[in-house]
Amino acid sequence: MPDTTPRSAGRGADLEALRERTRALCAGFPDAYWRETDRDRRYPQEFVDTLTAAGLLSVLVPPEYGGAGLGVTEASVVMEEINRSGGHSAACHAQMYTMAALLRHGSRALKDAYLPLIARGELRLQAFSVTEAAAGSDTTAIATTATRDGDDYVLTGHKNWTSRIAESDLALVLARTGERAADRTRGLTLFLLDLRRVRAQQPETLEVVPVRTMFNYATNQVHYRGVRVPADHVVGEVDAGFRYVIDGWNAERILLAAEAIGDGYWFVERAVAYATERQVFGRPIGANQGIQFPLADAYMKVRAADLARWEAARLFDAGQPCGAEANMAKHLASEASWAAANVALDTHGGNGFVDEYDVERKFRETRLYQVAPVSNNMIKAFVATKVLGLPRSY
Ligand SMILES: Cc1cc2nc3c(=O)[nH]c(=O)nc-3n(C[C@H](O)[C@H](O)[C@H](O)COP(=O)(O)OP(=O)(O)OC[C@H]3O[C@@H](n4cnc5c(N)ncnc54)[C@H](O)[C@@H]3O)c2cc1C
Numbered sequence: 001m002p003d004t005t006p007r008s009a010g011r012g013a014d015l016e017a018l019r020e021r022t023r024a025l026c027a028g029f030p031d032a033y034w035r036e037t038d039r040d041r042r043y044p045q046e047f048v049d050t051l052t053a054a055g056l057l058s059v060l061v062p063p064e065y066g067g068a069g070l071g072v073t074e075a076s077v078v079m080e081e082i083n084r085s086g087g088h089s090a091a092c093h094a095q096m097y098t099m100a101a102l103l104r105h106g107s108r109a110l111k112d113a114y115l116p117l118i119a120r121g122e123l124r125l126q127a128f129s130v131t132e133a134a135a136g137s138d139t140t141a142i143a144t145t146a147t148r149d150g151d152d153y154v155l156t157g158h159k160n161w162t163s164r165i166a167e168s169d170l171a172l173v174l175a176r177t178g179e180r181a182a183d184r185t186r187g188l189t190l191f192l193l194d195l196r197r198v199r200a201q202q203p204e205t206l207e208v209v210p211v212r213t214m215f216n217y218a219t220n221q222v223h224y225r226g227v228r229v230p231a232d233h234v235v236g237e238v239d240a241g242f243r244y245v246i247d248g249w250n251a252e253r254i255l256l257a258a259e260a261i262g263d264g265y266w267f268v269e270r271a272v273a274y275a276t277e278r279q280v281f282g283r284p285i286g287a288n289q290g291i292q293f294p295l296a297d298a299y300m301k302v303r304a305a306d307l308a309r310w311e312a313a314r315l316f317d318a319g320q321p322c323g324a325e326a327n328m329a330k331h332l333a334s335e336a337s338w339a340a341a342n343v344a345l346d347t348h349g350g351n352g353f354v355d356e357y358d359v360e361r362k363f364r365e366t367r368l369y370q371v372a373p374v375s376n377n378m379i380k381a382f383v384a385t386k387v388l389g390l391p392r393s394y
Contacts, residue, residue: 014074015073015074015077018059018070018074018077018078019077019081021054021056022056022077022078022081022082023081023084023085025050025051025054025056026081026082026085026086026087027085028050029044029046029047029050029085029087030086031086031358033046033047034086034087034088034358034361035355035356035358035361037216038215038216038361039355041212041216042216043091043164043167043218044087044088044091044216045167047087047091047092048091048092048167051078051082051092052092052121052124053121055067055068055119055121056078057078057092057095057096057121058095058118058119058121059074059075059078059096060072060075060096060099060100060103061099061103061115061118061119062103062115065111065112065115065116065118065119066115066116066119066120067115067118067119071313071316071317072096072100072251072254072255072313072316072317073310073313073314073316073317075096075251075255076254076255076257076258076309076313077258078096079093079096079255079256079258079259079262080258080259080261080262081262082259082262083258083259083260083261083262083263083266084262084263084265084266085262085266086266086358086362088215088216088365089255089259089262090163090216090217090218090365090368091164091167091218092126093252093255093256093259094125094126094127094128094163094164094168095118095124095125095126096251096255097128097248097249097251097252097255098125098126098128098172098248099125099251100247100248100250100251100316101172101190101235101236101244101245101247101248102114102115102125102172102192102235104244104247105190105235105236105244105247106192106235106236107232107235109232110192110232110233110235114170114192123169123170124167124168124169124170125168125169125170125171125172126163126164126167126168126170127162127163127164127165127168127170127171127172127195128162128163128171128172128248128252129159129162129165129171129172129173129174129193129222130142130159130173130174130245131159131160131161131162132144132157132158132159132160133158133160137374137375137378138394139174139242139245140180140184140185140188140242141180141184142157142174142175142176142188143157143176144156144157144158144159144173144174144175144176144224145157145175145176145177146175146176146177146189146191146229147177148177148231149228151230151231151232152228152229152230152231153175153177153189153191153228153229153230153231153234154226154227154228154229155173155175155191155193155224155226155227155228155229156224156225156226156227157175157223157224158221158222158223158224159173159221159222159224160221161211161219161220161221161372162208162219162220162221162222163217163218163219163220164218164219165195165208165220165222166208166210166218166220167218168195169194169195169196170192170193170194170195171192171193171195172190172191172192172193172235172248173190173191173193173224173229174188174189174190174191174241174242174245175188175189175191175224175241176188176189177189177238177239178239185242185243186239186240186242187239188239188240188241188242188245189234189238189239189240189241190234190235190236190241190244190245191229191233191234191235192229192233192235193227193229193233194229194233198227198228202226202227202228204225205224205225205226205227205228206222206223206224206225206227207222207223207225208220208221208222209221209222209223214364214367215361215364215365215368217368246323249326249373249374250312250316250322250323250326251316251326252373253312253326253327253329253330253373253374254309254312254313254316254322254326254329254330256330256333256334256369256373257305257308257309257312257326257329257330257332257333257334258309258313258333259369260305260330260333260334260336260337260366260369261302261305261306261309261333261336261337263337263340263341263362263365263366263369264298264301264302264305264333264336264337264340264366265302266362267298267337267340267341267343267344267359267362267366268295268298268299268302268340268343268344270344270348270357270358270359271295271298271340271343271344271347271348272286272295274347274348274351275291275292275295275347278349285347291346291347294343294346294347295343295347297339297343298336298339298340298343298344299340301332301335301336301339301340302333302336302337302340304332304336305329305332305333305335305336306333308325308328308329308332308333309329309333311325311329312325312326312328312329323382323386324382324383324386324387327374327379327382327383328379328383330369330374330379331376331379331380333369334366334369334370334376335370335376337366337369338366338367338369338370341359341362341363341366341367342363344359344362344363345359345360345363381393381394
């Protein structure tokens, strides 16, 4: 199969070495592994353990805490390569994007307590508990409350999506500590919830209900029924959590853009290989422009989105504002991977629908990026209002 992934040209040998290292580890988890975990809706624990042991899921932890101290740029290469190998980063991407909020806004004590353990692979921070049924895209309307009681806050409410909480030791949880006022971003507080403590001391306060989705995604509804979280586990300032979540969101958008780009390259490469081999009417189907042109088109879209991802990651790592760039990269990448998915399906004809070709699985997986973590409509609204200065529609 041709390797059409552009190298990280001009971005350094270290980045290229990281790409090769991730690629080598992913090679140990072939299509059959992902097919089987998808069929059984099984969490790919062996894969996550392998990446954790290699330190690839803690690359963002600073060296003083035992991590590699790399940036979102590098983290995005890890995510891209997982998806490009035929795998699915959804099993393990949260530790990367939750890190921005913790590193930038967590207290010294919180970082001292948890980051060395995360760096050593002994603790997993893989859950980000924000979305609620009645709030949806309107995050500032969340109703889960955190009420002060002595040295603790008490969490009460319901989150309709919280992925990987059962596979995690820690979760970041956004809850309401103040009324929704004129400044809708105030009154929300971000907590680092130590799930080990909850499971050991008050398991009856946390109910996790798995949600079966159209692909293998370890996601859940969560009921917080008086979960106690120490007040010193507030990340940053009380009532200012929404701001910190946005830092996490920008990282999340860049990382998921990279995942979609990894998918996009995978679809193009698979389809090119198939179009080269498959003979119909006595010649490879790839000789027909009806097959070639959509593939060339899809490849160009993926390459263009890739450039937007590098730019967003560069700004993020430089500590510069990057909301527009992170959102645009996620939008462009998710549209590009979806276009490539459809082209790959068409190229494979009937075989595109057969599980052993893996196109149908990746097709289901890559569709998510248009909807979550933020829907592309909301990104268009963001660009229209925040970048182009048009009036707000909501
Ligand atoms: C597999 C999966 C895993 C997830 N994991 C997590 C997780 O771990 N943690 C977490 O917090 N959340 C998680 N989510 C939730 C995800 O972030 C939300 O689904 C997403 O933000 C969209 O919110 P919603 O589903 O409530 O859609 P809604 O907000 O109900 O929107 C539905 C549709 O209406 C459109 N819409 C709404 N308002 C407007 C408007 N003003 N203008 C134009 N269009 C509009 C949206 O674009 C969308 O197309 C997960 C979701 C999925 C599918």
